[in-house]
Amino acid sequence: MLGEYRIIGRRASEIAASVELGVGSGDLPPGQLLPPMRELAAALGVNPNTVAAAYRTLRERGVIETDGRRGSRVRPRPASTPRESIRVDAPHGVRDVSTGNPDPALLPALGDALAAAARRNADRPGLYGQEAVVPDLARMARAAFDADGLPNGPVGVTSGSLDAIERVLAAHLKPGDAVAIEDPGWGSLLDLVPALGLRAVPVAVDDEGPLPGDVDRALRQGARALVVTDRAQNPTGAAVGATRAGELRTVLAAHPHVLLIEDDHGHAIVDLPLHPLAGGTRHWALVRSTAKAYGPDLRLAVLTGDPVTLDRVRGRQRLGPGWVSRLLQYAVVDLWASGAVDPAAVARSYGERRSALIAALDERGVAAHGRSGMNVWVPVPDETGVVARLLHAGWAVAPGARFRMSAPPGVRLTVSPLTAADIGPVADVLASAAGPAPERRYD
Secondary structure (H helix, E strand, O other): OOOOOOOOOOOOHHHHHHHHHHHOOOOOOOOOOOOHHHHHHHHHHHOOHHHHHHHHHHHHHEEEOOOOOHHEEEOOOOOOOHHHOOOOOHHHHOOOOOOOOOOHOOOOHHHHHHHHHHHHHOOOOOOOOOOOOOOHHHHHHHHHHOOOOOOOOOOOEOHHHHHHHHHHHHHHHHOOOEEEEEEOOHHHHHHHHHHOEEEEEEEEEEEOOEEEHHHHHHOOOOEEEEEEEEOOOOOOOOOHHHHHHHHHHHHHHHOOOOEEEOOOOOOOOOOOOOOOOOOOOOOOEEEEEEEHHHOHHOOOOEEOHHHHHHHHHHHHHHOOOOOOOHHHHHHHHHHHHHHOHHHHHHHHHHHHHHHHHHHHHHHHHHHHHOOOOOEEEEEEHHHHHHHHHHHHEEOOOOEEOOOOOOOOOOEEEEEOOOOOOOOOHHHHHHHHOOOOOOOOOOO
């Protein structure tokens, strides 16, 4: 089963290390099926529980994945090679539209907010034993959740959306469980799920979000959690509309024990209304990050959810970092209270660039997607070739492989660095690159 490679060891730690050594050396390639636990135990002369412990360690480290009776196999992408490494480094003189960063011109100045946070801290220094969530932040976040129709629930604060999603998944799931996630979807999430020892189940996405039929199939096949991006989905720009939300709620109503996680990626940068799915399942959470509207370095997200989920998240958080810096929380309170960001103006700025690029590509016979947010997704027949040809023409785009599992190839462009004058040239280059490769003759 393993070719020439022999797994060795008498202890669980030794067996796990032997498998990791084989994965690292390439002797156990991605997708390699491992021996059944009893079979390996017999070959090594150890108790099956020892092998079970080794496999459990490997799942938790993200080295292998387990699919019920189909057995355990090496993960298709080892956790040590994150999708973030699938990127194009833009050399000098090349325009970089691959990063996913917001437009710095649309971010608020932080000086006043940080000064206000410092003054608050001077009045009441942050010390051990104080509340983890600043009351003003909790109140403002809860009011915004209420205005968007979210069910009532406690408020938590984490170090960004991915931190929140990881904590919610860990609060309910165990290694080997399946999670339904969007495909194409957020590359960091596609890495996080297997790194937690969980199994990712792809769900196709269109401009309105996850396809209800795909979600139903994934949940019927045993997925214990579903992660949905409500607005400004990365990389496609999808946004869940009212009709799609109703269809997804109907699907979720038939699976009340599924953990629902919603990522409102478009918070404060889109002008489309939120259509939350929460309420039809027993356990749920919705996350909002400050990254895109207020700056990635604030590293703060607010979340709400059912009491059990939030209690588990906050309880585990107390045993780790304890809390997110109250100085940052005070700064966000000031930014929110002062109206430092005009969501309508930000949404209009991104929308104009996004719509102009999509229209220009359409005029050139290239289909593209980008209903909301700052990204445009362009399906292409040859992803590697298109990326290379664009780079040669002076444009760096994000390879679609960073964002997809089984979805067809594509590339992602972030409109943040684009001006009106850039739209025509980048559309010309992309249309040329996405077409048939030029024929070459070698005599």
